[in-house]
Amino acid sequence: MARKIKGPQMIVANRLLDGRVVFMKADGTWSAVAGDAAVAADEAGVEALEVLAQKSADENYVLSIEVIDATERDGKPFPAHMKFAMQAKGPSVRPDLGYQVSPAWEQTDL
Amino acid sequence: MYAYDKYDHALVNSRVAEFRDQVERRVKGELTEEEFRPLRLMNGLYLQLHAYMLRVAVPYGTLSADQMRTLAHIARKYDKGYGHFTTRQNIQYNWPKLSDTPDILQELADVEMHAIQTSGNCIRNVTTDQFAGATADEIADPRPYAELIRQWSSFHPEFSFLPRKFKIAITGADIDRAAVKWHDIGLVVKKNDAGEVGFEVLVGGGMGRTPVIAKTIRDFLPEKDLLSYLEAILRVYNEQGRRDNKYKARIKILVDALGADEYARQTEEEWQKIKDLPIDFPAEEAARIKAFFAPPPLQVLEDNVPAVDELAKKNFIFGAWLKNNTNQHKVPGHVNVTISLKPHGGIPGDATAEQMELVAALADEYSQGELRISHEQNLILPHVAKKDLPAIWTDLDEAGLGIPNAGLLTDMIACPGLDYCSLANARSIPLAQELGKRFDDFKRLQDIGPLKIKISGCINSCGHHHAGHIGILGVDRKGEENYQLLLGGSGAEDASKAAILGPGFDENGVIDAIEKVVAVYLGERTDGEEFLATYRRVGPDVFKEAVYGTR
Numbered sequence: 001m002a003r004k005i006k007g008p009q010m011i012v013a014n015r016l017l018d019g020r021v022v023f024m025k026a027d028g029t030w031s032a033v034a035g036d037a038a039v040a041a042d043e044a045g046v047e048a049l050e051v052l053a054q055k056s057a058d059e060n061y062v063l064s065i066e067v068i069d070a071t072e073r074d075g076k077p078f079p080a081h082m083k084f085a086m087q088a089k090g091p092s093v094r095p096d097l098g099y100q101v102s103p104a105w106e107q108t109d110l
Numbered sequence: 111m112y113a114y115d116k117y118d119h120a121l122v123n124s125r126v127a128e129f130r131d132q133v134e135r136r137v138k139g140e141l142t143e144e145e146f147r148p149l150r151l152m153n154g155l156y157l158q159l160h161a162y163m164l165r166v167a168v169p170y171g172t173l174s175a176d177q178m179r180t181l182a183h184i185a186r187k188y189d190k191g192y193g194h195f196t197t198r199q200n201i202q203y204n205w206p207k208l209s210d211t212p213d214i215l216q217e218l219a220d221v222e223m224h225a226i227q228t229s230g231n232c233i234r235n236v237t238t239d240q241f242a243g244a245t246a247d248e249i250a251d252p253r254p255y256a257e258l259i260r261q262w263s264s265f266h267p268e269f270s271f272l273p274r275k276f277k278i279a280i281t282g283a284d285i286d287r288a289a290v291k292w293h294d295i296g297l298v299v300k301k302n303d304a305g306e307v308g309f310e311v312l313v314g315g316g317m318g319r320t321p322v323i324a325k326t327i328r329d330f331l332p333e334k335d336l337l338s339y340l341e342a343i344l345r346v347y348n349e350q351g352r353r354d355n356k357y358k359a360r361i362k363i364l365v366d367a368l369g370a371d372e373y374a375r376q377t378e379e380e381w382q383k384i385k386d387l388p389i390d391f392p393a394e395e396a397a398r399i400k401a402f403f404a405p406p407p408l409q410v411l412e413d414n415v416p417a418v419d420e421l422a423k424k425n426f427i428f429g430a431w432l433k434n435n436t437n438q439h440k441v442p443g444h445v446n447v448t449i450s451l452k453p454h455g456g457i458p459g460d461a462t463a464e465q466m467e468l469v470a471a472l473a474d475e476y477s478q479g480e481l482r483i484s485h486e487q488n489l490i491l492p493h494v495a496k497k498d499l500p501a502i503w504t505d506l507d508e509a510g511l512g513i514p515n516a517g518l519l520t521d522m523i524a525c526p527g528l529d530y531c532s533l534a535n536a537r538s539i540p541l542a543q544e545l546g547k548r549f550d551d552f553k554r555l556q557d558i559g560p561l562k563i564k565i566s567g568c569i570n571s572c573g574h575h576h577a578g579h580i581g582i583l584g585v586d587r588k589g590e591e592n593y594q595l596l597l598g599g600s601g602a603e604d605a606s607k608a609a610i611l612g613p614g615f616d617e618n619g620v621i622d623a624i625e626k627v628v629a630v631y632l633g634e635r636t637d638g639e640e641f642l643a644t645y646r647r648v649g650p651d652v653f654k655e656a657v658y659g660t661r
Contacts, residue, residue: 014157014161016137016143016208017137017207017208017209018161018162018208018209019157019158019160019161019162019207019208020160021159021160057143059139060137060138060139063143063157064143064157081589082528082589082590082591083159083528083532086159086528086529087159090160091160091529091530092529092537092540093457093529093537093539093543094457094529097190097205
């Protein structure tokens with residue numbers, strides 16, 4: 001049964017091999033950049049994203065899949081809650097580390 | 111220091127090989143995450159917000175210079191060049207790759223270290239006084255007992271799946287620097303009237319959402335009976351501890367439900383059944399373990415070192431460091447040096463690989479190649495000759511490690527908080543950084559005197575806020591970080607629970623509130639009275655009024 005959602009949703013997970021935070025794109029592939037994330041506006045859309053995400057988990061690419069509230073930042077999707085915003089940005093106390101420095105690792109072939 | 115025998119080596123190496131196989135099977139998809147998760151946790155590997163986190167045990171906080179160099183090497187090769195020392199005398203790496211962890215564990219095993227039982231519902235790393243075996247105020251070195259407990263509890267088949275995690279702390283001194291009353295089991299080394307060594311045994315302490323101070327269930331337990339008596343305590347807990355609700359599963363809840371007297375009675379009953387079984391260590395094994403912790407051969411030296419006193423007069427920072435960051439050693443002319451990992455504006459407990467290597471080099475030169483980790487997230491050089499202090503401080507100061515704030519307001523405990531931790535509701539580290547900046551005046555800090563601030567980013571209390579003279583608890587209030595202020599806690603021998611002062615604040619608000627609390631203390635204190643004593647004497651109302659106004 002479709003569950004109720006309160007607003008737009010996106011999917012975040014950690015990559016299995018290195019634990020890095022990834023956001024799911026519309027085609028079911030993953031990006032380090034929250035702004036690349038697919039956003040679902042209704043229950044059916046969320047369920048479709050979940051099916052895609054679960055496929056990645058079954059293929060042992062990601063774990064710890066979370067469906068989270070999405071907002072907009074600079075016209076692009078961004079996690080609404082501070083915990084997931086932290087995941088999108090990296091630790092606030094180490095601006096020299098984390099994804100805010102170099103999201104290019106997303107292309108790394110692991 | 112304890113040195114592994116062939117059994118230790120075999121156990122730890124076989125565990126690494128086993129985990130390597132498990133990681134390979136997980137990556138190939140032969141193990142699901144559900145199957146793999148408990149296996150990785152048994153090896154200290156968590157998944158946090160940004161990456162995996164590996165928690166490595168430093169058993170009872172003692173390590174060698176070589177082991178510290180390996181920790182530095184791991185930070186550099188497998189992580190991002192730093193590590194985080196924790197309140198349980200562990201080190202955490204924040205960015206290891208799953209695929210690298212078997213190699214990391216092998217590098218640790220090669221220097222007699224491991225991450226076994228740093229997570230999971232089992233008996234965790236036994237913690238103790240950072241000055242153990244080296245302090246003038248000690249009855250006996252607690253580390254041989256901690257090592258015996260480590261050996262007894264490692265892979266203990268009966269206690270590998272307890273209702274919840276289980277933490278034991280032990281102190282050998284009347285001054286409690288190990289917060290033993292806040293542990294599931296606290297042990298205080300005592301001597302009886304006949305001069306024999308034994309333990310006062312406390313059970314049921316703990317922080318988290320239900321803070322409880324442990325209660326004494328036995329005034330004096332002879333040392334020879336230690337392990338069988340611990341086994342009896344654990345058996346009562348393992349059988350009756352709640353498994354239906356993880357928030358009610360710690361031993362403190364069971365001790366509260368049964369009452370300490372009944373817990374003691376059931377422990378005694380169980381103990382009578384098992385005390386003659388071969389659980390306790392034979393006298394020769396105890397002697398063998400104790401020999402590893404024999405005091406280093408230090409020469410008795412003059413306590414008065416004119417060159418040290420002169421530098422202290424000339425250089426205020428060195429003078430403050432001498433006063434705050436050194437502790438009297440049991441051998442005259444020697445001290446234990448606390449290296450503060452709380453630089454103002456820095457991250458409490460973090461050390462870079464370079465800093466770890468410097469400290470290791472100083473240990474080789476000045477402290478018998480030995481180092482300690484304190485539960486207050488600092489590093490210690492034990493057994494230092496007083497005459498060497500100016501040279502040591504100069505080297506530390508150049509590396510940003512000469513901060514003279516041990517035991518003062520800015521020597522805070524702070525958990526990783528929402529910057530790293532997936533359980534946290536609010537950030538802790540930025541508060542610690544801001545407090546460091548706000549109180550960045552060593553003359554003022556010196557004037558304020560001993561004051562322990564402890565910051566947790568959620569109710570799980572890893573930052574020990576319940577035991578802070580001033581505690582801060584971060585909460586999520588409608589999606590915003592909010593901080594509650596608590597006063598009057600203690601983790602020492604006079605343990606007490608801190609009480610919430612009033613409504614919470616935002617980040618700046620809580621720091622302003624702390625300024626007001628400190629101002630009240632300075633106004634109310636009598637000569638030489640420390641913060642906690644003033645708070646206990648005058649009570650919360652005057653602080654409440656200063657912080658919130660009259661309502």
